[in-house]
Amino acid sequence: MDLQWFADEKTEKATPKKRQDSRKKGQIPKSQDVNTALMLFVAFIILWLFAGPAIFSGLQGMMLDSLSRFLHMDVTTPNIASLFRTLTWNMAILVLPLMAITVLAGAFGSFLQVGSLFTTDPLKLKLEKLDPIKGAKRIFSARALVELAKSILKIVFVGAAVIIVLYMNIEDVLLLSQKNIEVSAVTVGELALMMGIVAAILLLILAIPDYLYQRYDHEKQIRMSKKDIRDEHKTSEGDPKIRARRKQKQLEMSMARLAQDVPKADVIITNPTHFAVALKYDQAKADAPYVLAKGMDYAAERIKKIAREHHIPMVENVWLARTMYANLQVNDQVNEEMFEAVAEVLAYVYQLNGHT
Structure with a gap:
């Protein structure tokens, strides 16, 4: 039970795939x-x-x-x-440009934080959000305390802004009673904007x-937990047993092809240990010699073994084998x-086989 708890504990950083999936869901x-x-x-x-x-x-x-x-x-x-239609239209003409610029500023703020992203996933109905137990947990969570602290700080900051502006313009405020309505309105408006x-x-x-x-x-x-990472790896890369069987199948198919193609070769060029390339020259099929098969390490040894079984000449040429x-x-x-x-190798092979 303890081992299972440790395996399920969220102690690991999110993988790139997890981050991408979260972003697609709007969790940013x-x-x-x-x-x-x-x-x-x-x-x-x-x-x-x-x-x-x-x-x-x-x-x-409008007032006049x-x-x-x-x-x-x-x-x-x-x-x-x-009356209402006229006032609404006139007010809209006055404030719509300002509102449009303000909305663009908000969109720019979102773009600075998350970049380009469009998803409708947060709009989907999720029944777990209606769970009263989870709701109570959110109310008394650390995040709720942070939000409460932020709200208090906002009130303090706005109050500080009002006090600072009033203190710096206390003389204008005290003289408001001695000014006419139009001048007082301008002064109040300027103070409000500064605040x-x-x-x-x-x-x-x-x-x-x-x-x-x-x-x-x-x-x-x-x-993520270690188990989450393992499960994601299995999902992304496939089960290790299945991958092993797939590789084994691919190897078997490759070896079967070698057994079929190598006996048709004119010569095997080796380096001599790690690489082997089987060449064939057939004027009816191609203007130049072409590669029938090639392999490295185990596959190279397999090619050489097949060549020995079918008495196909092998020529050691390190540069040519590696290059091909x-x-x-x-x-x-x-x-x-x-x-x-290649011409020198083929000439040697043909001479060895008694070809003219």
């Missing part, structure tokens, strides 16, 4: 705080530098139009519907350790680099 290290902070930062920067005055002017126009035109209209269903930018920067700083924690937690979640073994496959013709050496 990602901090949502990075996206949120980046979206807030971009939104407030755009408001501060470009969109703020345009949106403020647009809101002024509402008070000057719609205020004198009768309260009827068509008039109210027209937003400072808060976004602080949240970005907080998002860095959160991303590091998410990576650590992800690595912990995808850890490395550069030619079965049925390949010898190339120009080997012509001279």
Whole structure:
């Protein structure tokens, strides 16, 4: 029982295949705080530098139009519907560009963390998520405590941003009561934007350790046991017994082919120990000598044994044997680099056999 527990304990780093499978399922290290902070930062920067005055002017126009035109209209269903349609359309024109840029910033934050990835697996219904026992475990888990700590830090950071901006502009705040409504509105808007930018920067700083924690937690979640690694290896590479039988079958087929092809050779070229190449020259089939069979170590010894049994000449030529073994496959013709050496070997064999 103890040995089984150790075998099932998740102590090993995830294999590349495990990581790839997890990524396909959408199980990736990602901090949502990075996206949120980046979206807030971009939104407030755009408001501060470009969109703020345009949106403020647009809101002024909407308010003026509402008070000057719609205020004198009768309260009827068509008039109210027209009012809401007009206000909704005008508001959409004002904020849609800003919202589009903000969404792009969030997408860019996701791309920075996970790269290009599209999967629908996280959207699938999983009944285990409805398990109340597992839900209770998630509530009282270390991850829940981390999320609680993050929430508290966010409140502290946003509060700090408000205090910092108010403290640095305390004189303008105290003089608000002495300014007209338009100037006060501009001042409040500027202060709100500064608070937003400072808060976004602080949240970005907080998002860095959160991303590091998410990576650590992800690595912990995808850890594997020694048994998992063995099972994956068996699945990927096949059962060792089956692989052994497959190799044995391949060896038997190779040896059978050698027994069939080597007796047809004109000569066996050896190096003399490790390599053996069987050559055949048949003008009816090819313009140059071609390889009937080749082998290294055990296969080379098998070729030489078959050659001795069928009285096929064997010629020792270290360079030629190694070169042909490395550069030619079965049925390949010898190339120009080997012509001279092969011609000398064949001439010697033909002379030995009494051919003219």
